[in-house]
Amino acid sequence: MHFNGLDLNLLVALDVLLTERNITLASRRLHLSQSAASGALARLRDYFGDELLTQVGRRMVLTPLGESLAAPVRDILLRVETTVQTRPQFDPASARHHFKLLMSDYVATVLMTRAIPRLQRAAPGVTLEMLPYSDRQWEALERGEVDFLIMPTQYLQADHPAEPLFEDSYTCIAWSGNDRVGESITLEQYLASGHVTVRFGPQRLPAYDEWFFARYGHVRQFEVITTSFNAIPQFVVGTSRIATMHRRLANFYRDFLPLKLVEPPVEMPRLTEAIVWHQYREHDPASLWLREALKQAAAPFAGDDRSVNAPG
Structure with missing residues (x-):
């Protein structure tokens, strides 16, 4: 399908090429041969009338136009992805769904060991992948590479919705x-x-x-x-x-x-861990279900800092 002369299938290739900035890595992600990925880049260069990526030494860098296209192209594809993946309802008992959550190993030990047995009983077809903190966690959320971040509230950004899960001292x-x-x-x-x-x-x-x-x-x-x-x-x-x-x-x-x-020698503020999701998934039934399930798993923590992981 074409739009204003652009093969819309090339948008996916454009996103990956602008992200990876490497033909070999892009071809692997696109499941294409290197020659096919190079061909896609050539067609994109022809359409935009710009190199998009140029070789500088041993690496490729984005041209100014390539830089300006990267964020809006990713945003368009994420909107499409969330739209086509969203279902009118989410039945945990029968659903087949994979969630990716980025969190510290502290949250994994304290909260997720409590949550996972409950989640398996309620949703045996749901799988979870927990990833560690990185210096590109917000980029991962904005690109749709993870579904949720769980982090202290002082590190939140206003761009995406969040909700408190539990407190600690x-x-x-x-x-x-x-x-x-x-x-x-x-x-x-x-x-x-x-x-x-x-x-x-x-x-x-x-x-x-x-x-x-x-x-x-x-x-x-x-x-x-x-x-x-x-x-x-x-x-x-x-x-x-x-x-x-x-x-x-x-x-x-x-x-x-x-x-x-x-006790610490000085009084330290309490910590609040919050769950963050992409604004495009605000009303997604699957996202809503997991957010609520994690809130329920954290509910016994309220007012008791001694409470730790108790499976069940």
Whole structure:
């Protein structure tokens, strides 16, 4: 089908080419040979009267026109995708649906271990794929590569709707054999201690506690940096190091690791985790169903930071 002389099938090729900026990678995503992908690019160049991508050294870069086309073309295709995928209703008992959710391993441990057994009973044909944080999470949502983000509310953007799921607070943890930490910890002791922390993605984005203390000019000594919240308690045990982490996750690990929990030396704001979805999926029945199911799974957390994952 053609529109104003453009073969509409080429829109998909255009989107992939502008995203990958590599003929080989684009051909794989399009399930085409490299010569066919090159042919599609040639036809697009002819239609737009522009190179769209040019070779600079060993890589291809977008021309100004290519840059200006990338976002609107992706937006058009996402609108089409969400329109044709939407059904008038969603029956979880019989549905075959795959959801992709981007979240921290903290949320996966605390919330999803509670939610998944319930989801399987209610919707045995629904599958879930949980992906880790990255430095392009908003791009992934906007491109339709993931269905949901679950993240702290202070990181939300106004472009897409969101809804709170649950709250948590922060605690300090130490090995139970660490005699430098008693039933409480002063700010001086806290700053003098070695810390375990977590950072995300290629840009090494800090967790909230690191941002919070740096904001008030408190410099901590980071002696162990990991990519996983779940690794933090394990890296504290057997050492004199401490960490600041989510209370629910700390309580979960205290059940089988020799840990002690103490209040942070300064009052920290509570954390609210929210679920975010693309505005185009606002009224999609499948999206609505999963959002509600996760809210129900998180409901027992209300007002109790000690509550952790309890399958069922």
